[in-house]
Amino acid sequence: MKKIIRSTNDLLLAVLMGGLSIFLLLSKKIITGVENGLAAAIGLGKRTNNILQGAFFALTKVIPMDLAIEDMKKNNYNSYFKKAGQKIVDMNNQAVDLGVQASVKVEIPAAWADATDEPVAEPKNMTPFVRDIVMPLDKQQGDKLPVSVFQKYGVLDGTWENGTSVYSKRGVATKVPKWNPDACIQCNRCSMCCPHAAIRPVLLTDEEKAGVPDSFVTAPAKGLGKDAPKYNFRMQLSPYDCLGCGVCLTACPAKDALTWAPFEEMKSEQPLFDDVAMNESYLKKDVISDKSVKNVQFAKPYFQFSAACAGCAETTYIKLLSQLFGDRMYVGNAAGCSSAISGGAPILPYCRDCKGHGPAWEHSLFEDNAEFAFGFYHAQDAIRKELLIRIEALKNAGVAAEEAAAYLADWNDREKSREVSDALIAALEKAEQTDEVKYILDNREFLAKKSVWAVGGDGWAYDIGFGGIDHVMAQNQDVNLLVLDTEVYSNTGGQSSKATPTSATAKFAASGKKVAKKDLGAILMQYGYVYVAQVAMGADQAQTLKALREAESYDGPSIVICYCPCLEQHIKAGMGTSQDEMKKAVECGYWHLYRYDPRRIAEGKNPFQLDSKEPDTDKVMDFLMGENRFASLKNNFPDKADALYAKEVEDVKARYERYKKLAED
């Protein structure tokens, strides 16, 4: 039992659940394997709830079986008919029957009667803050912590140590991807689209390889350019951080480079991930680059192991952003999934590197997040400009004159500001500690150029926070916006937003949205000086990378609108296909990839570039029918559905025509 119940919390929870406990706890690994297989066999994928429920009533006999089965099936009708139709109801009824019939008797060893909990192994490398605050909170013992402990760590104001997600090894997947060094073409697309940063490419020199365990099997690195040193390549999974969503498998262009393997078989690889793949000393600066998907994936993600849903698309964009700008990022995050994922204390996925650099993150409200990030921008700008004056004075006084001059030359250069800042700090640390020198050292964190981002969902960007977005973009300052567009209020439970397209069902649009999706990008293009891009990672990873890079490098306001398949869209094929779903969306013209770059105007070029190909709009209906947010309309409002679908197809076509015209101008 000690292997199954991992803490007394689990046991307590089990007791509270009354009756169900032992059965379900036993089943945690054993039965999920069984019923996963059963559910998949009848087409329900991982949806095992009715099988387990059927088995529960069959085993416990708490109510007469006839009544139990009738009630379960009635419940299936109520739950699924409107959303998904009779076929799904039938499948779930079949699941009930399977559960009733298919329970497996598990012999409980007699010794378990006296089982005691082994002490839980503490995570390695805990900081005192993690040990004293994060761990108790994670064990739901937060209410026992005295205020003094928060005072001791100076976090009464809500500041929090970042990177704590590294201590939360959940191991919830029953099957995880297994890498095949021979089949892999080393494109790193799997790493790019992993929502949890749980699969990462590693490059080791021969010497480094000699120092890691033999089980760290590698292949000779390829495609790094003919001048690249000889490196050994491995794609390393973190079995305990993997959620088994499978998006990496769907994104993999090579046959059998990634295949499913049972968690139990793969979990032994965890130390390879923790000790080798996470080891910053192995990062290859000569290879890391923002110019290609392959090269950028060798960079450290400053966003990892979040509590996002399996298959989440939002986190793939945030993670990529963190790989590009993580060591100098400020993030204001609007209420919504992205803030719940990013700031769900005590487990924070934003982390820092061994130098202590990393994103500064803060949550703000739906209604003022762009303004909030704008405040970040102005605050650091004011401090940096004050520093400039003081560094100029130091230079003139001959203190660290060379380093000060270098800083003054490149203080705002994206590539060089970190380097000249570090050199200045080093020189000032050796100088006489005058008040001026101390002032600069006290503010050293502001020396390097910052990358300010406002992040949030469509509820923020299209609706509640749009007034602020418009206002901030209009100011023509260097603030960047990342919009994670799930086309619905996801975190609050699926309410319609202005990003919801015609005929999609959602709360407040139960009979299908009547008006077209708002074209946020087109609206902001009207300013002429706002960089605007629309991306969908699953459709074109390289275009996503290019858009984020361009947005950040533009010395003005930028917005990147990211298509994000989401649980709330009820994709029939499941969230494991979230990246594929983006591809389908772009292929049929439901979503478009474009970049509007104001810098091109001065070059006499059209600022608007349509990156996605001519869509096949004949496939729009297929796309819509692949998602229950659309398909359910037919079940609930059969008389209205066709007209709304037709309008949506028209909306899709009209949008493409507008973009095409823009691209041609």
Place this chain on the structure above:
Amino acid sequence: MKKIIRSTNDLLLAVLMGGLSIFLLLSKKIITGVENGLAAAIGLGKRTNNILQGAFFALTKVIPMDLAIEDMKKNNYNSYFKKAGQKIVDMNNQAVDLGVQASVKVEIPAAWADATDEPVAEPKNMTPFVRDIVMPLDKQQGDKLPVSVFQKYGVLDGTWENGTSVYSKRGVATKVPKWNPDACIQCNRCSMCCPHAAIRPVLLTDEEKAGVPDSFVTAPAKGLGKDAPKYNFRMQLSPYDCLGCGVCLTACPAKDALTWAPFEEMKSEQPLFDDVAMNESYLKKDVISDKSVKNVQFAKPYFQFSAACAGCAETTYIKLLSQLFGDRMYVGNAAGCSSAISGGAPILPYCRDCKGHGPAWEHSLFEDNAEFAFGFYHAQDAIRKELLIRIEALKNAGVAAEEAAAYLADWNDREKSREVSDALIAALEKAEQTDEVKYILDNREFLAKKSVWAVGGDGWAYDIGFGGIDHVMAQNQDVNLLVLDTEVYSNTGGQSSKATPTSATAKFAASGKKVAKKDLGAILMQYGYVYVAQVAMGADQAQTLKALREAESYDGPSIVICYCPCLEQHIKAGMGTSQDEMKKAVECGYWHLYRYDPRRIAEGKNPFQLDSKEPDTDKVMDFLMGENRFASLKNNFPDKADALYAKEVEDVKARYERYKKLAED
């Protein structure tokens, strides 16, 4: 004295002003005439402050004259140099000298020593509410009113009797326009652009003419179509409501049809205005039409005699709106000049007709006015739909069946709904008073179709309320927005808004606005289903009329953006040229006239129509230099001004190119 001091309030105010009182009070009519002439002679137009100040110090000798003159001139420099340059400082210094030298001794009749106030003549036709509440408030005696009087009139909730501006005859103009029946071409353009509805065309039959005073001189009506009855035409001024701004003179295309005349000469015409021009029984239904400027001006304005500045452009649009839709309008008015003008209790310019029909007006906040008006829309829509159900039931029960059927057929028809509503009401009043019948009669005010408008300035529409505007427009419901764009926060004292163009100076943009004016219309066109128009009455009265008519008739969201010259723009030629200034703005391409009508898409036409001609952008700089909001930049920031002017000229050209392309598509 009784003729000059019109109330003890004036006297009290005078005493509070200390010393200055008698002099200034005496000067009210006598000296304003004198110094108006002096100011005009040195190029200061009506700006008499320094002449009066110079005269005051010369007469009172409260401080040594040398010191007084030095201080006044120093003050001129501080007040005018940055805004307007040395030339204006010199002119004001000259005004000081003139004032010092030019005071005229007025012999005060000995009898004035015992002067007493004659009882002030009470306005005619006061309602009890006006007598008991409005008049005491207007005399600044509001703090003496007991709560019970508000309770008596049922206005504890803030409701107010409308049309009270008719009782506030101010008579503040020293000269007013005089009409010449022989020269007038009867185009009614003067009436169209009068900010105060103080000049109105009247048509009388011969019989009616026989019943009015002989001084009501008319000309034979012309241009009403060959089938029109023989009418007698007169353009009638309200001398006491006229502010003497002179926009009517600048808008008049006929030579000498309107000329300046002293107020004292013209004031005797007031009864002709009050008793004839305001007499609704003389309104000619057969002539009134929304199809032409001429014809629409025969309609009753439901917005009149507001406290707006002389030459205000905002009120011209509101007045026209009220002539078109006033008997069925709901107005939500954002904070700003338009709300201060429209809802400055106790004097309310929105009024009702003899049937009791008129606009329902309410003020809301900057940040939610569009939503507020949207609430009006939904509220009346819900009530009307409930009424439909009940009227259907009555029809089926055979109660007022014919009228009910007629109502059900045309309940939402703009032209007919009032008529079928009135017929239904008349029939129901005769029917048995069942609960159902009573319910409908209790809600009779909702029977006729409503016209819902959100009104406000650019601070509301471009800035603080934009999020709400976007949200309401996106809903695709029949709500109309009127934006009175002064390109600056006018009522709060001249702060920069997103409507402020490049290089304009304003609070928060003291060194010139750095970014281009936001293109609100282009942004909202991105929805595809929003009617959008830009108008400037002074440039094209017919286009303004057409846009308002189209906006209202569109069964969806509409926005009309109206160019509004304003005191805060510091037009060098003064506010009397506000209509001319619009013409200049359009001619040089600073402002464009267009209409985007979604209905045209279904007809296979381009929804965008550019109504203004190809502009002469060579004139942009002349236009800018005619307004001190732009011209002052040169004085304050001579090194930066040219670059910002050049950018503004570029912005202007780029905007025209965009519109041209849109029109060509």
